[in-house]
Amino acid sequence: MIIILAIVGTLLAPLSILAVQPDEVLSNPVLEQRARAISSNLRCLVCQNQSIDESDAPLARDLRLIVRERLVSGDTDSEVYDFVVARYGEFVLLNPVFAGHTIFLWVATPVILIASLIMLGIFAVRSRNARTASPDLSADEARILEQLRNG
Structure with a gap:
């Protein structure tokens, strides 16, 4: 105790x-x-x-x-x-006081936070779309890829 x-x-x-x-x-x-x-x-x-x-x-x-x-x-x-x-x-x-000359101090943080979240969301969507999209392969590329998969 x-x-x-x-x-x-x-x-x-x-x-x-x-x-x-x-x-x-x-x-x-x-x-x-x-x-x-x-x-x-x-x-x-x-x-x-x-x-x-x-x-x-x-x-x-x-x-x-x-x-x-x-x-x-x-x-x-x-x-x-x-x-x-x-x-x-x-x-x-x-x-800081809330006045015209300090408005940037009060507004910048929420604006930067919101902009960062939007950019993060855009990046996540693009990254997910890039991973799920299947590229168009030529016949030769598809055959080479199949050979690599089968070892």
Whole structure:
């Protein structure tokens, strides 16, 4: 039983580990919760595949501190996002905004998936037809083929 608990704890531990240091945590739990929600949606510009909430990079720490400073100064969540985007660009957002200039990001994946499935279907049909079609053989070719079959 202890081994099972140890295995489960080991598997679940990475889910709860965040890079937020104790000295970064705000004393107001409501502001801290907002800060965590915002920082989980901002990309670490060093790691690029992690949020700033998960990253140990110094720049991620700086961004976490900026988020908390802005919240303490009274900014709304959208004002914090606007500030960070104005400073670092839209790349800092883990989920891109749905706008005219990002429509390709939202539409390309389903279009490519559908096109790939159509091409795969066409290839499968052609491949099946090529295997089932019997070529027209001349009399000499048919005789040679029969000799090869009979050994």
